[in-house]
Structures are given as C-alpha cells and as structure tokens.
Amino acid sequence: MEIKFENVSFNNVVKDINLKIEKGQIIGIVGSSGSGKTTLVEMIDALVLPTNGRLLVGDFALEKGKKYKNINELRFNVGFVFEDANEQIFSNTVYDEVAFAMRYFKYKKEQIEVQVKKALMMVGLPEEYLYKNPFNLSHGETKKLAIACVLAFNPEIIIFDEPLTALDNASKKNLIKIIRTLKTRYNKTVIIVSQDTDFLHKIVDKVYVMHKGNIVMAGNKYEVFQEEELLNKYDVKAPSVISFAKLVEKKKGIKIGYRDEINDLIKDVYRYVK
Amino acid sequence: MLNNISIGRYYETNSKIHRMNPTAKLLSIILFVILSLIANDIRINLTISVIVLLVMGLTHVPIKLYWKTLFGMRILLILVIIMNLVIGTSFQELGLLLLRITTMILYTSILTLTTPPSEIAYGIENVLSFLKVFKLKVSKIALSISLALRFIPTIIDQSNRILKAQASRGVDFRNSTFKGKLIAIKAMLIPLFVLSFKRAEDLGNAMEVRLYDINKPRTNYRVNKWRFFDTYIVFMHLAILTLVAMSMIV
Amino acid sequence: MNSVFIRNLSFGYKDRPLFENFNLSIQQGSWVTIVGPNGSGKSTLVKILVGLLEGTGTIIVNQVTLTSSTRDSIREYVGVVFDNPDNQFVSETVADEIAFKLENLGVNKFEIRDKIKETADLIGITPLLNLEPHKLTNGQKQLVILAGAIINNPPILILDEALSKVDAITTQKVLEVIAYLNKKGTTIINITHNLDEATLGQKVVVLNEGEIILNGTKEEVFEHEKVFNALGIQLPFMVDLSLKLKFYGLVDKIIFDAEEMVDHLWK
Numbered sequence: 072m073e074i075k076f077e078n079v080s081f082n083n084v085v086k087d088i089n090l091k092i093e094k095g096q097i098i099g100i101v102g103s104s105g106s107g108k109t110t111l112v113e114m115i116d117a118l119v120l121p122t123n124g125r126l127l128v129g130d131f132a133l134e135k136g137k138k139y140k141n142i143n144e145l146r147f148n149v150g151f152v153f154e155d156a157n158e159q160i161f162s163n164t165v166y167d168e169v170a171f172a173m174r175y176f177k178y179k180k181e182q183i184e185v186q187v188k189k190a191l192m193m194v195g196l197p198e199e200y201l202y203k204n205p206f207n208l209s210h211g212e213t214k215k216l217a218i219a220c221v222l223a224f225n226p227e228i229i230i231f232d233e234p235l236t237a238l239d240n241a242s243k244k245n246l247i248k249i250i251r252t253l254k255t256r257y258n259k260t261v262i263i264v265s266q267d268t269d270f271l272h273k274i275v276d277k278v279y280v281m282h283k284g285n286i287v288m289a290g291n292k293y294e295v296f297q298e299e300e301l302l303n304k305y306d307v308k309a310p311s312v313i314s315f316a317k318l319v320e321k322k323k324g325i326k327i328g329y330r331d332e333i334n335d336l337i338k339d340v341y342r343y344v345k
Numbered sequence: 346m347l348n349n350i351s352i353g354r355y356y357e358t359n360s361k362i363h364r365m366n367p368t369a370k371l372l373s374i375i376l377f378v379i380l381s382l383i384a385n386d387i388r389i390n391l392t393i394s395v396i397v398l399l400v401m402g403l404t405h406v407p408i409k410l411y412w413k414t415l416f417g418m419r420i421l422l423i424l425v426i427i428m429n430l431v432i433g434t435s436f437q438e439l440g441l442l443l444l445r446i447t448t449m450i451l452y453t454s455i456l457t458l459t460t461p462p463s464e465i466a467y468g469i470e471n472v473l474s475f476l477k478v479f480k481l482k483v484s485k486i487a488l489s490i491s492l493a494l495r496f497i498p499t500i501i502d503q504s505n506r507i508l509k510a511q512a513s514r515g516v517d518f519r520n521s522t523f524k525g526k527l528i529a530i531k532a533m534l535i536p537l538f539v540l541s542f543k544r545a546e547d548l549g550n551a552m553e554v555r556l557y558d559i560n561k562p563r564t565n566y567r568v569n570k571w572r573f574f575d576t577y578i579v580f581m582h583l584a585i586l587t588l589v590a591m592s593m594i595v
Numbered sequence: 596m597n598s599v600f601i602r603n604l605s606f607g608y609k610d611r612p613l614f615e616n617f618n619l620s621i622q623q624g625s626w627v628t629i630v631g632p633n634g635s636g637k638s639t640l641v642k643i644l645v646g647l648l649e650g651t652g653t654i655i656v657n658q659v660t661l662t663s664s665t666r667d668s669i670r671e672y673v674g675v676v677f678d679n680p681d682n683q684f685v686s687e688t689v690a691d692e693i694a695f696k697l698e699n700l701g702v703n704k705f706e707i708r709d710k711i712k713e714t715a716d717l718i719g720i721t722p723l724l725n726l727e728p729h730k731l732t733n734g735q736k737q738l739v740i741l742a743g744a745i746i747n748n749p750p751i752l753i754l755d756e757a758l759s760k761v762d763a764i765t766t767q768k769v770l771e772v773i774a775y776l777n778k779k780g781t782t783i784i785n786i787t788h789n790l791d792e793a794t795l796g797q798k799v800v801v802l803n804e805g806e807i808i809l810n811g812t813k814e815e816v817f818e819h820e821k822v823f824n825a826l827g828i829q830l831p832f833m834v835d836l837s838l839k840l841k842f843y844g845l846v847d848k849i850i851f852d853a854e855e856m857v858d859h860l861w862k
Contacts, residue, residue: 104732104762118509143515151513157543158503159510161535171532175515206539209633220514237678237759239633239788241827266763269832306764311832318853323861333832337839344845344860357725462687495687498729547682550647554675555696555743556667564698566707567691 072148072227072260074115078124084110086284087124094227097254097261099271099292102281103306108264111281112230115262116149117142128228147176150221154233156213165191165208165216166201172224190223193252195245211242218249228260229253235267243270250274272296272310273331280305293329312336319343355461358405361574363459367468369575374456375472376582381449384589387441393585394448401451406458414454415447422446462494467565484559492548500537507536598623598751598782599644599656606643606650613639613805614650623750626773626783626796628813632826635802637786641755645670657750671700674744678756680736681728689731690715690724693742700747714742718772734765741769745776752776753784758792770795790831794851801826817849 074092079085085107092098100108113119114126117133126133131145139145153159162168169187178186191200194215200208205216214234221229234246251274253259265271271278271292278295280288282305288295296302299309299317309317315336316327327339357363362370384390401411425446429439456465470487511532518529557563599621606614613636621627629637642648644656646666654661656669677683686692690711697707715721720738728736737757745752752773758766774795777783785792793799799816801809803826809816817823817834830838833856837849840860850856 103764104734113509116513118512140520143517146513146515149513151510153506153510153513155506157540158507158536159514160539161532172514175517211633224514237756237788239827240829241632243829244827306762308763315832315836315853315857319857319861322854322857325861333835333839337836337843340840340860341843341845463691491687492685495685495728498727499681502729544679544682547677547679548685550642551675551677551683551740552685552695553647554645554670554673556670556699557695558699561699562701564701564704564707566694566698566704566711 072129073127074129074228074260075127076114076124077127079114079121079126080123081107081110081114081119082122084284085114088286090279090286090289092260092262094260095254095258096277097250097275098263099268099275099278100262100264100281101266101268101271101278101307103266105283106281106305107284108281109232112151112232112262112264115228115230116151117145118151143175147224148227150224150226150229152217152221152229152231152234154236156217159217159220160205160213162205164202165196165205168205168216169219169223172220176224178224186223186225187219190219193222194219194249210237211239214238214242215245218246226259228262231261231263231265233265234263235265235270247274266307268296268302268308268310269312272312280307282306297329354457356406356410356458358459360403360405360459362400362404362455364569364574365459365578366569366571366575367460367464368471369571369579370456370460371465371468371472372579373582374452376579376586377452378449380582380586380589381445381452383593384445385441385593387437387444389589389592390441390444390448394444397448397452397455400455404455404459410458411451411454414458415450418450461567463491463565464568466491466494467568488559496544500541503540504533504537507533510536596623596658597621597655598625599784600653601644601655602653604643604650604652604654606639606648615805617652617805617807619800619807619810621782621784621798623782624777624780625798626777627785627798627800628793628796629784629786629800629802630788630790630793630828631802631808632828634804636805637802638755640802641675641753641784641786644753645673645675671747672749672751674741674749674752676737676740676744676752676754676757678759680733680740680760683740684728684736687727688724689720689726689728689739692728692739693724693746695743696746710746714746717775718742719768732762732765734761737761738765738768741772745781750780751782751784753786755786756788757785759788790829790834794831794833801828813851814849 072094076088076090079088088111100111102108110119114121114133115128117139120133120135122135128145129148160168162171166187169190170183173183173186188198191198196212196215196219208216235243238246250261250263253261263271263275275292278290278292279286280295280302287305288298288301296309296313297317299314302309312331312333313329316329320326325343327343330336330339380393384393422443425442426439429442466487469490470484473486511529516529516532518526521529597620599619601617601619604614604617605612631637639648643650644654646661646669657672659665659669661669684692686695693711693714694707697710711724715724718738718741720735720742723731723735723739731739758769770792773783773785777796783796785796787793793813797812799809799811799813800807801816801822808822808826809819817830820830820838823830833851833853834849836856837846840846841848846856846859850859
C-alpha cells in the first residue's frame with residue numbers, strides 16, 4: 072500500500088504537502104511542537120480529512136467534503152499507536168483490549184485468540200498477562216499493550232506518534248527491536264513521529280523535517296541528519312553520533328564519516344587519531 | 346468535532362467596568378435580573394435598554410463581540426418568536442419580550458466580557474458567603490466553578506484524542522448498530538473517567554504542595570479593591586430597582 | 596550544611612515494602628540527578644520529602660524536621676515541578692498560575708504583580724502571561740509551572756520527571772534556568788529517565804527498588820558502567836564515548852564536553 076499526498080493541506084496546520092511513501096519503508100518525521108507532524112500522520116488514518124488536495128492511501132482517496140461509509144476498510148490497514156496509551160484503554164482484561172479492534176475489522180472468532188497471542192508475543196508480554204487488568208500495568212507495559220492492540224489486526228501501515236514519551240531505557244530498546252522486525256520480517260510500512268533523532272537514526276530509512284506545517288527537509292537519514300545548522304534552525308537536534316563527527320570536521324578538518332552506532336564511530340575515531 | 350465554548354469570553358481592556366470589584370458586578374447583575382423581571386412597562390424597558398447600551402460603550406469592548414454573543418443565542422430567540430406566534434401573542438407583547446431578553450443577554454455579556462472567570466467565581470463566592478450561615482461550603486462551590494472553567498477546554502481536547510484513538514481501532518459511531526453505539530460510548534467514557542481521576546489526584550498534590558488551603562483566606566491578586574465607583578454602581582442599580590418597584594405599586 | 600537529610604526512612608505500599616532504613620543526604624547548593632528504573636522509588640521519595648506521603652524515620656528539609664505541623668513551612672521553601680503539565684495547571688491564565696503559591700501565602704497584591712513579572716522575565720514567558728493553558732504547548736505549560744515553583748525563591752527546587760512530556764527546546768530552556776539558579780545557590784534535585792541530564796550538575800544518585808546503588812559525583816558514578824548495563828540504563832552519549840575510548844587507550848577519563856573531547860583526542 073502506497074501513501075501519496077497530493078498538495079494536501081489541513082487549515083493552517085499542514086500546508087501543501089506533496090509526499091510519497093513506498094511500501095516497506097521506515098520513515099521518520101521530526102519537527103518542533105506545532106510543526107504539524109501529528110496532524111500529518113493522523114490524515115493517513117483518515118482521523119483528519121484534508122481541507123485541500125488529495126491523499127491516497129492504497130486505493131482509498133481522501134478529499135475534502137467526501138463522505139465515507141466504509142472508512143473502516145482504510146482503518147483496517149492502518150495501525151496508529153498514540154502517544155498516550157491511557158487515552159485508549161478501557162477493557163477489563165488485556166485480552167479484551169488487544170482483541171477489541173478485531174471485532175470491528177470482522178475477524179472470525181477462532182482467529183482472534185490466535186492473533187491476540189501472537190501480538191502479545193511480538194511485543195514481549197508473556198501469556199500470564201492475558202487476563203490481567205490493563206489499568207494495573209506499568210508505563211512500559213502499557214506502551215507494549217498499545218502496540219499489541221495494533222499488531223493484532225495486522226495492518227500494512229503502522230504509525231507511531233511520539234512513542235518514546237516517558238519511556239524507560241529497557242522499553243526503548245524493545246521498541247527498536249519490534250520496529251526492525253516489522254520491516255524486515257513483515258515488510259510493513261512504519262512511520263514514526265519523534266523528537267528523538269538519536270532513536271530515529273538507529274532505525275529509519277528516510278527522514279522528513281516539518282516546520283510550521285511545511286515539509287522543509289526530505290531525504291535519506293544521512294542526507295538530512297548531517298545538515299546540522301539547518302536542523303537547528305528548525306528546532307531539531309542532530310543525532311549525537313553525527314553531531315560529534317561534524318564537530319571533529321569543523322574543529323580539526325578531519326572527516327571521520329557518519330555512522331549509525333557509537334561503536335562504528337569509535338572505530339573511525341581510533342583510525343583517525345592513530 | 347466538539348468545539349470550544351467561546352460565547353462572551355473575557356476581553357481585556359482598561360475600562361472602568363473592567364476595574365470594578367467583581368462582587369459589585371455580581372450584586373449588580375442580581376439586582377438587574379430582579380429589575381428585568383418586574384419591569385413590564387415598555388417605556389421603562391426602553392430606558393433600561395438604552396442605559397445598557399451606554400454601559401456597553403463604557404466597557405471599550407468592540408461591539409462586534411457583543412453582536413457575536415447575541416448571534417450565538419439566535420436559536421433561543423428564534424424559538425421564542427415561533428412559540429409566541431403560535432400562542433398568538435400580539436406583536437407589541439412579542440416585541441417587548443424580545444427587547445427584554447436581548448437586553449438581558451447583552452447585560453450578561455457585559456459581565457462575562459469584562460470579568461475573567463476567576464474573578465466571577467470570586468464574586469459569586471463573596472455574594473454567596475452569607476449562605477455560610479446555612480453551613481454551605483461556599484469556597485468549595487467557587488473552587489468547583491473555577492476548575493470547571495479551566496478544564497472544560499482541556500477535557501474537550503482530550504475527548505477528541507480519545508475519539509480518534511478509538512476510531513483508529515474501528516469504532517465508527519455513525520455506522521454502528523445500537524449495541525455498537527453503546528460500546529463506542531463506553532470506549533470514550535472509560536478512558537475519560539480514568540484519566541480524570543488521575544488528574545484529580547495529581548491536581549490535589551500540585552495544589553497542596555503550593556500550600557493551597559480551602560479553609561484559609563487567600564489573596565486574589567487580580568481582584569480590584571472596592572472603590573467609590575463600585576458603591577455608586579450598586580447604589581444606582583438599587584435606586585432604579587426601588588423606583589421601578591414603587592412606580593408599579595402606586 | 597544539608598538541604599535534605601533522610602535517616603532510617605521506611606515506607607511501603609500495602610503488599611510490598613519499598614524503602615527500608617533508607618539514608619540519603621543532599622548538600623545545600625548541589626545539583627543532584629536521581630536516576631533509576633521504573634519502580635525504583637524516585638517519585639515516591641519526592642512525595643515523602645514534601646509530606647504528600649508519610650513514612651517512618653527522620654526527614655529534615657532545609658534544617659526543619661518534617662512533621663505534620665511543619666509540613667506547610669517546609670513546602671513553602673521547596674519548589675516542585677511534577678511530570679504532567681495539565682495535571683498541575685490549576686488556573687485560567689498563565690499569570691494566575693505563576694501567582695498561585697504567593698496567593699496561598701497571603702502575600703499582598705502589588706508584591707505578587709512584581710514577582711510575576713520578575714519570574715516570567717527570568718524564564719522568558721512574558722508574552723504568554725494572559726494566555727489560557729489550553730492554548731499552550733506542554734513545554735510552555737511546564738515553564739509556567741516552573742515559574743510558579745520558583746516565584747518565592749525557594750532554596751530547594753525538585754523536578755520530578757518534569758521534562759518527560761516536553762519538547763527539546765523547552766528542555767534546553769529549563770536546564771538553562773536551573774543552571775542559573777544553581778549558580779546562585781539553589782539546591783537542585785532532578786529526577787529523570789534521560790541520562791543526558793545527569794551530565795549537568797555535580798552529583799548522581801542511582802536508585803533501584805528502594806535502594807541506593809550508586810551515589811557520588813558524576814565522574815565517580817559513571818565509571819561503574821556495569822551497574823548501568825545491569826539495570827538496563829543507557830549511558831549518556833559523551834560518557835559512553837569516553838568509556839569506550841578509554842578502553843582503547845585514547846582518553847584517560849570521562850569527558851563530558853564534546854569540544855573538550857575533540858581537543859583532547861587531537862592535541
């Protein structure tokens with residue numbers, strides 16, 4: 072399922088967006104508060120309709136003024152993990168919560184149990200959690216639950232809106248693992264909205280920077296993340312690994328290369344110091 | 346989806362009305378309501394309306410905001426017109442009725458446009474303080490009003506987010522069966538309630554830690570001292586009310 | 596002199612104990628960052644210090660022993676910013692919110708007006724003074740709460756995961772304000788999941804399940820790489836970099852500043 076924005080606007084929050092996201096990519100969207108990034112991704116799930124232009128999600132065309140009786144056909148294929156999972160949880164058990172979406176997306180009864188267990192396993196919640204009270208989970212577990220709720224109905228496109236808010240380090244590492252698996256094993260399209268460029272740098276392919284409703288920078292992660300001055304202008308911090316390499320270049324004129332991980336950076340530093 | 350309540354919200358200028366003590370304003374509006382209810386004569390009502398228009402000018406608030414308030418009440422006004430036409434009220438009586446309702450709406454918007462909600466709550470608390478005699482917890486009522494005013498927009502925003510979250514999981518209120526609609530409502534209300542309880546607890550902590558004590562007197566730094574102008578205004582209301590009342594008895 | 600002195604604190608929830616004979620001192624004027632996994636008791640500790648929760652043991656804050664009658668006077672001299680902006684912001688405008696504590700203390704109107712202006716200018720939120728909270732971003736709300744916490748110049752400022760729901764720009768601003776306050780002598784206690792914040796300030800305390808695992812200067816504490824790994828806590832970038840370069844013999848200590856590091860590597 073391809074996503075295509077054609078001159079899409081939403082009031083003054085999102086302005087004239089032209090963007091194509093191909094299947095199977097991991098996309099990062101960064102920008103300061105108020106840049107429009109959340110509204111942009113909400114449009115993909117038809118939670119907000121364009122006031123101008125046309126948004127194509129697979130075969131579904133979203134435009135101003137159209138009425139959609141079968142919007143669930145789109146929503147069945149887009150999973151949205153919201154920033155605050157507490158704004159969604161309402162069931163008596165973890166099982167009911169994870170199974171909830173499937174009832175609307177017309178899964179057969181026998182299949183539901185299979186999917187629930189599979190989803191919980193993917194996020195790392197053991198089976199003993201099945202009948203626990205979802206309101207009694209820790210913050211990290213709640214986040215996993217929210218992700219499981221989305222994975223259960225197996226959408227093609229999965230959107231994460233600020234997934235790291237208030238998350239501890241162990242859960243962060245787990246999230247990286249899940250997102251990588253989604254792409255490599257399940258060929259999902261993953262879109263992540265986040266301010267944490269260090270996190271994005273570890274997993275995304277392409278990056279879009281938003282500022283005041285416009286997409287101001289676009290490209291693969293190395294292209295975008297190395298433009299440190301431009302990023303700072305848009306209130307975005309470059310990933311530490313790249314920032315350090317740029318500092319070395321600026322101060323000593325040595326180009327040590329832009330790496331993904333700190334361990335690769337170390338090797339470069341070692342090479343250039345000796 | 347759900348929109349902000351913005352009829353007659355506070356508009357800041359430096360007028361004499363703005364600088365009045367809120368208790369004086371509250372007393373005035375009570376007297377005005379009584380006056381409005383008893384005054385039947387068209388001449389008296391016209392005079393009152395003119396005076397209200399003059400006071401509106403005194404507030405330095407743009408007329409278009411007053412018009413907006415009136416316009417916001419158009420459904421009420423239309424209903425009144427229709428109902429009275431059905432009953433068969435004469436045009437004169439209907440005209441008088443509309444004049445009175447419109448004047449009342451405008452007077453109330455003078456209050457809401459010139460007084461921030463916290464001051465209104467403070468004024469209500471003071472005016473009702475005589476009820477303390479009857480052991481009613483006035484401070485608590487005032488606090489509830491303040492908090493409600495503060496949190497209504499926030500709760501609306503949160504509800505919108507909850508609706509979006511549930512919609513993304515397939516909840517489609519419009520195209521659901523009756524049972525489906527019930528589940529949709531449940532899916533909206535439960536997170537809202539749970540989050541509200543957490544909010545209440547956190548707010549209590551945040552207020553306690555800053556030494557809020559409902560039983561102790563506290564400064565309200567915005568509230569203006571009671572000045573001669575306040576006494577003058579309240580006295581004028583009382584005087585007009587008395588005159589009108591007496592003229593009706595005689 | 597100690598800002599905070601805790602001795603033999605015991606506290607637990609219904610089914611499980613959390614703190615048992617817990618001891619901790621925090622020196623006046625220091626900036627301490629407290630880190631630890633979820634459930635380690637960091638936030639509980641804050642609530643106990645300001646009397647929102649009650650444990651047994653001796654707790655002395657600003658040289659005043661915490662009892663039910665001294666609670667209010669202790670709270671007067673401690674500023675607290677909690678994590679959820681909406682769940683702290685009580686008033687209908689920014690200015691009212693900043694004034695809240697002073698209003699509760701019965702301070703006179705004119706003094707309050709001056710202090711509002713002074714504090715708003717310090718934090719840089721003067722343009723927001725007449726705005727309603729629902730028109731602000733979470734970051735802006737936290738700045739307002741911070742202003743309200745420091746308006747009466749308390750000698751201790753506690754941030755309880757105050758930056759967890761806030762954007763990078765606001766985080767930067769808050770840390771600048773805190774650095775300024777700390778220079779002027781305010782004791783800072785910052786509780787956070789973000790280890791980069793621990794590279795600021797002087798001391799670091801690592802908590803786990805109600806126990807102090809590490810307590811010392813940041814230079815001392817960060818040497819214990821294995822502890823952080825065992826607890827699943829990710830080291831701040833510069834610390835991670837320093838320790839790894841140290842392993843290869845390229846540096847001999849932890850360097851927190853990137854420019855200093857570059858100069859050190861290529862002398």
